[in-house]
Amino acid sequence: MSILDKEELHAHFQPIVDLKQGRILGFEGLIRGPVNSTLASPAQLFDIAARHGLLLPLEAACRRVIIRQFAERQLPGNLFLNTNPDCFFSPAFSVDMLVDIAKQNNFPASRIVLEITESRPVTGGYQALLRSLTPYRNAGIKIALDDLGAGFSSLRLWYELQPDFVKIDMHFVQEIDRDPLKKHFTTAVQHLTALSGSCLIAEGIETHEELRILQELGVAFGQGYLLGKPMGLASPTMNPDVLATIQRENERIQLHQQGRKTNHSLSLMMQTVAPVSPETLSETVYQRFANDPELYALPVVADGRPIGMLDRQTLLELFAGHYKRDLYGRKPCHRLMDTNPLVVDATSDLSVVSQQVVAEGRSQLSKGFIVTEGGYYRGIASAYDVMRAMSAHQLNQARYANPLTQLPGNVPIDEQVDMLIANNVPFVACYADLDHFKPFNDVYGYRKGDDIIRLTANLLLDISQPKRDFVGHIGGDDFIVLMQSADWEHRCRMALQRFDQDVSNLFLPGHREQGGFMGVNRQGENTLIPLTSLSIGAVVVPSGACSTHHDLAELAAEVKHMAKMTQGSSLSICHMSQAWR
Known part of the structure; x- marks a missing residue:
């Protein structure tokens, strides 16, 4: 004891x-x-x-x-x-x-x-x-x-x-x-x-x-x-x-x-508010709040960098008591500021910002936070602005999402390609398509067909890097993956290998043993259809190589067609300035 x-x-x-x-x-x-x-x-x-x-x-x-x-x-x-x-x-x-x-x-x-x-x-x-x-x-x-x-x-x-x-x-x-x-x-x-x-x-x-x-x-x-x-x-x-x-x-x-910025960027929702210096009198700060009912916070900045934040409600309540204005008015505002405000970079992902706001506690929901760029003050924003933008973004995503896989559809895909191009970001457009999907659907039924499409969607998400790659569902059994990962080719080949392993579970044992099933081909003939495979046509897009998503779409379809000419799961690669290899 x-x-x-x-x-x-x-x-x-x-x-x-x-x-x-x-x-x-x-x-x-x-x-x-x-x-x-x-x-x-x-x-x-x-x-x-x-x-x-x-x-x-x-x-x-x-x-x-x-x-x-x-x-x-x-x-x-x-x-x-x-x-x-x-x-x-x-x-x-x-x-x-x-x-x-x-x-x-x-x-x-x-x-x-x-x-x-x-x-x-x-x-x-x-x-x-x-x-x-x-x-x-x-x-x-x-x-x-x-x-x-x-x-x-x-x-x-x-x-x-x-x-x-x-x-x-x-x-x-x-x-x-x-x-x-x-x-x-x-x-x-x-x-x-x-x-x-x-x-x-x-x-x-x-x-x-x-x-x-x-x-x-x-x-x-x-x-x-x-x-x-x-x-x-x-x-x-x-x-x-x-x-x-x-x-x-x-x-x-x-x-x-850089190529994934949207109209919901934090930099677009922030307010440019003139900051105050640490030595600004608290009476001056009080007058700014009193004269502007919409002003909810004032950043305190020294040498261009934020060092604190003055909250409207806190300061007005402090000045409301008897003699408080006389007591605090002639003091520099740095004595009343929050010395550890939430500071967020203008390029931050909104989901990350919302987590940071929550981490600060319930009180942060009614306060503002400081937005910086490279460590220098740029403006302020509020939790309300972030939540509203996230809600709008999520509604837009839901509007154009594929109902089966919930992946972004054609409109977001085109927007994503155009943003990558506009920001001069090099990327690789991978057009993925299932081989012999229609005969599989005819023999096994549409429910099994949905299963193989969902399997493909999950697999493409799994081999992609969430922060660098974008996975979209064009429709049917066609997918697009816009990749910025340095090891994109390895990831594509891993997708092919894993597809062949995972898809086999969807076939009957007898079909797996004979390597296919009896079905009707495109010519209307009853023949042995090979097991469903995955083809990927990858177009390497250097910075400045094309101007819109229309330039890319036709070439990506051609490269995918080249991949489908090879039996089984395969990858075909094209550099926009080079021949296929």
């Missing part, structure tokens, strides 16, 4: 980093026992506490120590606290107690994120846990689900709790660049977090290759030794080398995405 009585505990803090901008979202607070003792290791410390029935008192002591030391070191962002679910069912713990600890250390409780760890099943039940978390959420405290994929029933817990953050276990992050299954799993989790309104944090990032893949997948936040080790004296700023690595990779991704 002496360790608990004397609180001979020490906090270490590991940064959680925004993988889009390189800014620090916050720190996870980790506990260490007495230095140079057998209990210095947290595993040993918690194991001994469990044996003596002292887990909950240790949890309480850890909270006090971590919050106090986090506040003393004035670290930025959110504080992530590991929390055993049993704490929420114990009378020794309450939201008031946690808020009091924060107040004693002059630390806003709204910056606390409780990480629910699932080292064993939730004994009190999901609904009881959900009810117990309501007071914490009402106090502005956020919730994170830790170690997704390693717990007992974390998907169920995710669904029930709808946490603000989801931390995917390091098992699925480490060596993700070498394990396609881990990449697919993380992609699926990333999509689920976007749909559920949560933000994904990837744990255990240790290599540059892992970081690169996570950035390509659009994972919002990361944690791991590459980004920063747990330290007692953690730095409040990013390591310059790590920051440069993140920014360099994002610049590369943005270059590949």
